Amino acid sequence: MRPTSDELIVGMRNVLEDVLIPELQSDWAQAMGTQMALMLQHLEGRETREPDFLAGENAKLEGVLAKANDALGGEAVAVPKRPADEGLEGLGEHNEALREAITSAIHAAYGQGEYGFNDLPADRLGITDDLMEIATRQAEFWQPIGFTYPGRQRR
Amino acid sequence: MPYQPEIRRDEAAAFLSDALGKPVQVEELRRLASGQSRETLVVKTDQPDEAELVFRIEQGGVLGTSSEPEFRLLQALHGGPVPVPKPRWLVEDPQWFGYPFMVTERVEGDGSFGYLADPERSQTILRTYIQSIGEMHRYSCEELGLHDLGIPKDTRESTLQQLDLWTDRYERYRYVREPLLEEAIAWLRRNIPEPKRPVRLNHGDLSAGNFILHEGKIMAHVDWEWSNLGDPMEDVAFFAYIKGRMFGPPEPILDLLREVEAFEIGGDELRYWEIFNYFKAACANIATLKVFNEGRNYGLNMVAIGTGGFLGFTRRTAEALRTASR
Secondary structure (H helix, E strand, C coil): CCCCHHHHHHHHHHHHHHHHHHHCCCHHHHHHHHHHHHHHHHHCCHHHHHHHHHHHHHHHHHHHHHHHHHHHHHHCCCCCCCCCCCCHHHHHHHHHHHHHHHHHHHHHHHCCCCCCCCCCHHHHHCCHHHHHHHHHHHHHHCCCCCCCCCCCCCC | CCCCHHHHHHHHHHHHHHHHCCCCCEEEEEECCCCCCEEEEEEEECCCCCCCEEEEEECCCHHHCCHHHHHHHHHHHCCCCCCCCCEEEEECCCCCCCCCEEEEECCCCECCCHHHHCHHHHHHHHHHHHHHHHHHHHCCCCCCCCHHHCCCCCHHHHHHHHHHHHHHHHHHHCCCCCHHHHHHHHHHHHCCCCCCCCCEEECCCCCCCCEEEECCEEEEECCCCCCEEECCHHHHHHHHHCHHHHCCCHHHHHHHHHHHCCCCCCHHHHHHHHHHHHHHHHHHHHHHHHHHHCCCCCCCHHHHHHHHHHHHHHHHHHHHHHHHHC
């Protein structure tokens, strides 16, 4: 149906940026208006983007867990079952379970052998680069919402 | 809870009339646009003998803090060598603004930081601020009258307390586990530095904007909600690696701090506290997302902090851990 969700979102953002924000009087209101425009921008296409993103992240996490379990040998942690429901809810629950399992693997690695100040379990398991990449992709997903301070004025 | 100036004006007048026991009108009320954890209002009344007041209203647990410990600290510090605003009221009852709040007197001066655009002035103010940080850390907790706040026996105990506190906030506010952050928590617990110096007052959030400047002097340190009695290396690393970046890169700031602090700054200990502070910032940021999603605060800045801010500090924690290990 037209307009699509995205077309409506773009329209709202245009009105917000071109008509409403310039009329706002306080720093606070302007800061909120700007944040709202960024969020509308983020929402464009999210409906279709999110399931693919989560499925991709879950596949990555499964690979991380497999690698960690190989390194752990006899101390390998249980691998969560894939959900029957491949919708957003199921993907979210599986994501959570995979993260739990990887955290358990990190703790299990800390239980194996001696660790000095400079030793890290994720490095020993060989999963650091993968976890960093997952974190980077997460941050990219939230673009353009960023960590911004509204106009700073203090007493 | 929406911010609506006219409603806030009526609410502030109602509270002050009740607190002072006479009718009070609010002549001016403005909200400061900065500060994520509190809605901060500067209020001028029609009472000629009443100072301008600063209301700091909680935002439903944003950044994982409450007003009560901060108020008690201000009560203990006020009038002593570490300058702070005079505390007036701590109000837990949500009837006035929907959340607990505290009121202090406004300190003469300016807390804004437009000076950061002027490199020369910015460096002068940085030196003044760092001098005051050194002074803050020079006094014992007893000299500052903080004995009733529970002084940890050494910096190992205080560090463990801080770790427990921030880990608890992470557990309460997170949605999913972040394996990189979990690894950092385990590493921080295993590598707590041996006590080398006495427990001191930490501000916890040293930053441009968290002090009031007047005619080149620091009139007050404000925003004490992350304060603690602990290892002053926490403050040093926090300022150098996080908020001090508003003034410039960490190394020159660390050099200035070395001039004023009575302890050695560097080595594994400094690295430990750098990592700790990134972890702390990540935990504080994730709290904002929960309060937004539960409708306790719908400021849209909460979303930005809880997503971009949290992920950014999680990444910095993991990267700093790797720097330490190589």
